[in-house]
Amino acid sequence: MAASDRSLTNPLDDLLGYQIRRVSSALMADLARGLGELGLTPSEASVLLLIDANPGTTQSEVGRVLAIQRANMAPLIARLDTRGLVRRERVDGRSYGLVTSDDGAALCRAAKAAMEAHDARLQGQLSVRARACLVEALNALRREGADS
């Protein structure tokens, strides 16, 4: 109607990386919606799951595993602590051991259920073959790709 057609030429459509980015951000938005109902962001949920599965771990360790920098872990953990979901227990003089509280463990179970439901929906959109192949491709990219 104006100066351009209704469907634009998109030079990005040929780029595999762009397709991955688009799928990833759509997935993240959906996951954030689900976790938002529990009062958690995706980052908070992953940290909570990791602490719950590894009681006594430190925030540096968690950050290394999840590729979240130390400086960004501090406020994140403080938030979970303030909300009574996580306790920090001095183990070292310079580091804390992290454990989930009862509330934190309960919320963690709910978050894990939400994340697994989300992932089941995702996997349900793929054929068995496509799913296996996607896993293989992602593993290859994680090995070669960035360390992070």
Place this chain on the structure above:
Amino acid sequence: MAASDRSLTNPLDDLLGYQIRRVSSALMADLARGLGELGLTPSEASVLLLIDANPGTTQSEVGRVLAIQRANMAPLIARLDTRGLVRRERVDGRSYGLVTSDDGAALCRAAKAAMEAHDARLQGQLSVRARACLVEALNALRREGADS
């Protein structure tokens, strides 16, 4: 050495969505590095490419194709305009037709080369079979998944 082992249990490793997210953000970081040398963010580069391939398109159209909201397109286009990369020409009374300037077209070519080189590196990490299968899986997810 502290209270925890060196390798943590990671309950997220089983989640396909989490693997996609990790790969995607590593790819984005790498792409941002390359485009940063040209003074562009990935968003700015995608917008520039799209305008260059569709002279006269409007910012609403670009936003729709790239899944960037109108409200977020405004400052983005203004930035490209200020830098002399893009021109806005009234077509409608309420909308502008967008075209790249000579400088913008030149920068666009460089950005496209950087993005294609990045994508070639990515695709080089995959076997022919894995690449084909990844494309198929991503297409399935884009069809079913979010509209965005």
Place this chain on the structure above:
DNA sequence: TATTGTTATACTCTATAACTATA
């Protein structure tokens, strides 16, 4: 009434630098 562009605002995630203290 619906659409375009815009402004304001806020939140999440990420990044760097610098500081304290502990090992």
Place this chain on the structure above:
DNA sequence: TATAGTTATAGAGTATAACAATA
């Protein structure tokens, strides 16, 4: 010296709400 935690700060990206001008 290296590491753990922290603080401050900045910049991207994204989201909603509201408004004016126009179709």
